[in-house]
Amino acid sequence: MIACAHAQRLLPLLYDGELESPLRRELSRHVTDCSVCTRTVALLNRSQELLCQTIDDHIDDVDFSGFWQGVEAKLSQPPPFWRTRVSGWRESWLAFWSWRTPVWATAMAVIVLAAVQFLLPPSPQEQVTKSLVSENNQAQIESLSTSNPVLVWNEPTHHATVIWVGDESMEEQR
Amino acid sequence: MEQSDWELVRQCKSGDRQAFRELVERYQRKTVAIAFGIVHDREDALEVAQEAFAKAFTSIQKFKEEASFYTWLYRITVNLAIDRQRQKNRQPLLDRDDQGEGEGGGIEAMPDSADxxxxxxxxxxxxxxxxxxxxxxxxxxxxxxxxxxxxxxxxxxxxxxxxxxxxxxxxxxxxxxxxxxxxxxxxxx
Amino acid sequence: MKSSPALFACVFGALLWATVVYAGEMVELRIETVLASNDSPYFDTRLEDIWRQVSSTPYNSYRLMQEERRKVEWGNQVDFSLPGGRVLQVVPKHFASERIALQVMIMEGAPPTPLMKTALSIKNHGTLFFGGRRHQDGTLIIRIGAATDE
Structure with a gap:
């Protein structure tokens, strides 16, 4: 049986057809028996109806008879004045570079240095550390935040970490 | 039998404008509706939609068929409509007010109907x-x-x-x- | 400014090269969602490679509900839809000392509300399990795998 507070958070998903069928059926059953949830669905429905109606009213009034001709006219327009554009870009680039060249030269040097650093093979010491670390299959958790009860353990065969985020029923089970 | 979007797109890729016209007729209303919802002006919405179709046709070779045609078209439309809206917002307030009163009509300009x-x-x-x-x-x-x-x-x-x-x-x-x-x-x- | 075009070409080349190098750096995320329950003993054969791992949880029935693989660039967020309208959001942060650092968030409902958020690292080609959310008559177990060729 789905709780009403939980159902409320799922109703937009139900309304948008984004829930898979078992949960959809369960939630739909709940909605038929719950006046609060029925009202929420009605609100979603009505606001969609009003938005569609307003847009439709305006679009119904649009004359589409010359629409294709409009598209064709745009297609037959000469391609954007690429020469003008390119020369415009060139001008602006030249103007830009004239006083920012030293800045860009420094930036380039930084990029090249970073790339070289990045591509250099790691030192042997680093490789040893890596091979040791690779033995460890556990997750190294830096931070974990949740308002729900949580358990963390490593499964015994491969030591992969399991993070168990329970709900209210977990407390009861424990 | 009605051809699928994919079949029409393939024909467009070989330069068939008639196939593209079919796509335009199929999606013109939806495209104008999306543009209208963003720019709130019928004339602007028509302009944006036509521009979106023209852009789609000229860059149809870049369209990858793993996506659906209409999501691609809507993406172009949304981007153009947002650009148009930004340009409009940069215009002086007086100009915008004038446009609202014009024949194109904003969202507030309802059609006159005697009945x-x-x-x-x-x-x-x-x-x-x-x-x-x-x-x-x-x-x-x-x-x-x-x-x-x-x-x-x-x-x-x-x-x-x-x-x-x-x-x-x-x-x-x-x-x-x-x-x-x-x-x-x-x-x- | 006679040197400008040459300098421009150098910077452009360096940027292009850097782009090509970085574009190759992808991480593959693999998400498997399992419905664990105590209905009647059952083990989905598609879960063969992880049965030892999932069997550390107190259930006798394990069904694979969905499986998804995606290649993502470092630092890019990727959302996976989970059963029950939940969303699993993963951001592969970086790769260091043979470990992949991930930021993982599970969200529920509309608007999506964070249920759990964690920053952690796992071994390259390693796995990690999340579980505990009730679904239908059982509990969801999500396996996250991450691998990179770096």
Missing amino acids: TDPFEKVKDKELGERIREALDELTPAHKAVILLREVEGLSYEEISDVLQCSRGTVMSRLHYARKKLQSRLRDDL
Whole structure:
């Protein structure tokens, strides 16, 4: 049986057809028996109806008879004045570079240095550390935040970490 | 028999404009709707949609067929509409006010219809205004999410594909946009 | 500014080279979601390679619900949909001393609310398990595997 507070958070998903069928059926059953949830669905429905109606009213009034001709006219327009554009870009680039060249030269040097650093093979010491670390299959958790009860353990065969985020029923089970 | 998007895209890739025309006719309404939801102006929305189709055709060779054509097209549309909206927001306020009064009509300019009940007309106008206000309070990214979901019916996965963001981001943005819309429309809900 | 084009070419070349080098650095994430329960003894044969590991949990039935693999660039966030409208968000942070540092978050509901957030590292080609959320008549166990060729 789905709780009403939980159902409320799922109703937009139900309304948008984004829930898979078992949960959809369960939630739909709940909605038929719950006046609060029925009202929420009605609100979603009505606001969609009003938005569609307003847009439709305006679009119904649009004359589409010359629409294709409009598209064709745009297609037959000469391609954007690429020469003008390119020369415009060139001008602006030249103007830009004239006083920012030293800045860009420094930036380039930084990029090249970073790339070289990045591509250099790691030192042997680093490789040893890596091979040791690779033995460890556990997750190294830096931070974990949740308002729900949580358990963390490593499964015994491969030591992969399991993070168990329970709900209210977990407390009861424990 | 109606050809699939993929078949039409393949024909477009070999330069078939007639195949592209079919795609345009298939998606023109949806594309204009998305653009309209972001720019709130019919003329601008038409312009954005046509531009999106033109851009799609000229870069159709880059389209990878593992994605669906419409999510790709919507991505182009959303990006162009956001750009258009930004340009518009940079314009002086006076210009924007003038545009709102123009023939293209903003979201508040309802069609005149002789058989419409005047009370309903006023009510619809007010409602349209509130929806516009609610959408205006959203960032373009939030607007795009709610339009793609509520108006176009895209799944979270498709929206994340269109907007190039994660599923979690789609869910958060959708929640926020819905809350905003509902708080503006609480009298009508 | 006669030297500008040459300098521009150098910087461009360096950036291009750096892009190519870094573009090759991907990490493969593998997510398997298992529904563990005490219905009737059952073991999904697709879980053969991890049966010893999952059997440390107190259930007698293990069914693989979904499996997904994705290649991601370092620092990029990737979301995996989990049963029950949950989202598993993983960000591979960096690779050092043969270990892959990950930031993992499980979110539930709409809007997605963080249920658990952790920063940790696992061995390259290693695995990690998360479990405990109730689903249908059982509990979800999620295995996260990460591997890089660096």
